[in-house]
Amino acid sequence: MSEPILRHPVQTTIVRPVETSGNGLHTAVHTNLRLVPAPADTGLVFRRTDLDGFELEAKANNVARVSYATSLMKKGVLISTTEHVLAALYSSGIDNVYIELDNLEVPILDGSAEPFMRLLEQAGVERLRKRRRYLKILKPVEVAEGDRRLGIFPANEFRVTCFIEFTHPLIGRQELEMVVNRGTFGTFLASARTFGFTEDVTRLRAMGLIRGGSLENAIVLTPDGTMNGTLRYPDEFCRHKALDLIGDLALLGKPLLGHVVAHKAGHALHTALVLRLMKEKELWEEVTLSEPLPAVPVKSEASTIAHPE
Numbered sequence: 001m002s003e004p005i006l007r008h009p010v011q012t013t014i015v016r017p018v019e020t021s022g023n024g025l026h027t028a029v030h031t032n033l034r035l036v037p038a039p040a041d042t043g044l045v046f047r048r049t050d051l052d053g054f055e056l057e058a059k060a061n062n063v064a065r066v067s068y069a070t071s072l073m074k075k076g077v078l079i080s081t082t083e084h085v086l087a088a089l090y091s092s093g094i095d096n097v098y099i100e101l102d103n104l105e106v107p108i109l110d111g112s113a114e115p116f117m118r119l120l121e122q123a124g125v126e127r128l129r130k131r132r133r134y135l136k137i138l139k140p141v142e143v144a145e146g147d148r149r150l151g152i153f154p155a156n157e158f159r160v161t162c163f164i165e166f167t168h169p170l171i172g173r174q175e176l177e178m179v180v181n182r183g184t185f186g187t188f189l190a191s192a193r194t195f196g197f198t199e200d201v202t203r204l205r206a207m208g209l210i211r212g213g214s215l216e217n218a219i220v221l222t223p224d225g226t227m228n229g230t231l232r233y234p235d236e237f238c239r240h241k242a243l244d245l246i247g248d249l250a251l252l253g254k255p256l257l258g259h260v261v262a263h264k265a266g267h268a269l270h271t272a273l274v275l276r277l278m279k280e281k282e283l284w285e286e287v288t289l290s291e292p293l294p295a296v297p298v299k300s301e302a303s304t305i306a307h308p309e
Helices: 083-091 112-121 181-189 198-206 235-253 266-281
Strands: 010-014 018-023 030-037 044-048 053-058 063-065 069-074 077-079 098-099 127-132 135-138 140-146 148-153 158-164 172-180 195-197 221-224 256-263 284-287
Touching: 018 112, 030 053, 030 112, 044 077, 044 083, 053 069, 053 077, 063 266, 083 098, 083 112, 083 235, 112 148, 140 181, 140 266, 158 235, 172 181, 172 235, 181 235, 195 198, 195 235, 198 221, 235 256, 235 266, 256 266
Parallel strands: 044 098, 135 256, 158 256, 195 221
Antiparallel strands: 010 127, 018 030, 030 098, 044 053, 063 069, 069 077, 135 284, 140 148, 148 256, 158 172
């Protein structure tokens, strides 16, 4: 699909159901996942088919925990590791869909969002007879924890700047900036995989995490390299952090018009920003578009970006 669906004035869903299956990264449980068309104003809604179709909306007020992944909970029903499928849906401009699961964790698949983008290609996009409502940022706001910062600034498109820094020879300092839509996300971010460090494996497994992790679904970093061989991109780590950020921003419940600037941020700061926006409604307004916004140039390579004033 060539046009930037994210800037189209009407709501969308998918044309036909599509499905996949796999194990969860943290729980190792096997889960069947199915994306199903939904009517206008439904939003992105998880359904636990193993629990009589219990519905759990992908919204900030349902965030349960954000330790190494974003988990949602409602009335005691849990869905874990939501960020990759939500990133694919949100970046593709899919406003309404049921995400059906028969277990508690979204499959990790290859550790990226690319398998979900392939599903969406199979599913197709249907425009609905209802205006899309955007969340347009009016005032700058920032959340911080130590040297980690996450801010959002007024803009006429959904733009992301992401900076990371690790004392590892394959990572170091990495930064990228891009306007987010289906094309840019699919080209530059979707195939970037989650990653972790060998020295953390024992500790994380003692915490009950990464029980389903393997070289097939994560980049595993040794002190001086990787156990996986060649990276997909030299800055795959920064790309994946941007992917996670977009997945967590989907919890806003509406497509975003704003510039998000992340400095060494993670799931906790992502959800803190979303919750603050939901609480302080003077920071934004809901708008509709009478016609698509004009296209804007996209930066496809990492570069040094000045922090917006």
